[in-house]
Amino acid sequence: MTFTLPKLPYEYKDLEPAIDSRTMEIHYTKHHQGYVDKLNAALENEKELASEPIEELMRKIDEIPMEMATAVRNNGGGHYNHSLFWTVMTKGGKKMSGGFEKKLAEVFGSADSLKEKFAAEAMGRFGSGWAWLVVEGPSASSGQESRLQVCSTANQDNPLMKGNVPILGLDVWEHAYYLNYQNRRADYVAAWWNIVNWEEVERRFTGAGQTQK
Numbered sequence: 001m002t003f004t005l006p007k008l009p010y011e012y013k014d015l016e017p018a019i020d021s022r023t024m025e026i027h028y029t030k031h032h033q034g035y036v037d038k039l040n041a042a043l044e045n046e047k048e049l050a051s052e053p054i055e056e057l058m059r060k061i062d063e064i065p066m067e068m069a070t071a072v073r074n075n076g077g078g079h080y081n082h083s084l085f086w087t088v089m090t091k092g093g094k095k096m097s098g099g100f101e102k103k104l105a106e107v108f109g110s111a112d113s114l115k116e117k118f119a120a121e122a123m124g125r126f127g128s129g130w131a132w133l134v135v136e137g138p139s140a141s142s143g144q145e146s147r148l149q150v151c152s153t154a155n156q157d158n159p160l161m162k163g164n165v166p167i168l169g170l171d172v173w174e175h176a177y178y179l180n181y182q183n184r185r186a187d188y189v190a191a192w193w194n195i196v197n198w199e200e201v202e203r204r205f206t207g208a209g210q211t212q213k
């Protein structure tokens with residue numbers, strides 16, 4: 001099997017005004033497609049690696065043969081990150097459940113406090129990269145409850161490469177917002193909360209816990 005562009009769960013215009021239609025179209029058809037194409041090219045003669053789920057390739061990024069490691073890191077990361085990104089957004093956003101809000105409050109003080117910490121990661125990431133809400137991996141085997149944390153990564157790196165499970169991600173590459181916001185990353189981040197699909201984030205949170213057991 002080769003990697004393919006996942007179908008978008010909405011129309012390009014559906015995330016307006018937070019993300020404009022033209023940005024969505026270019027981001028999806030040019031940037032994401034480009035990562036998929038280059039990942040397939042890098043693994044053209046690696047049938048075994050090319051047949052693995054993208055999540056698995058990310059988890060074992062340090063075991064990828066050196067001659068293709070950078071291409072898989074950048075383009076496999078690009079493919080995985082954008083595939084997650086599209087699903088955690090939806091037209092008009094979807095609210096978080098009371099239970100998940102309580103969980104966030106236990107860890108971060110409140111849901112608003114989580115958003116502030118997450119935005120600080122998004123703003124603090126110099127140059128290109130991503131901000132994340134993750135379930136930390138190491139607690140898995142110890143039987144402790146899944147631990148939530150915020151972090152950021154450079155370029156197309158992601159939390160799977162460090163053994164953590166991302167449940168919410170925000171693309172802060174300039175290509176994600178420059179047409180509409182130019183250099184105003186903070187405005188992009190603030191508007192983005194309005195289209196976050198918290199139902200999907202919570203589904204990923206629950207799934208992360210199950211994977212770890």
Ligand code: MN
Nearest residue numbers: 031171173176
């Ligand atoms: Mn992007």
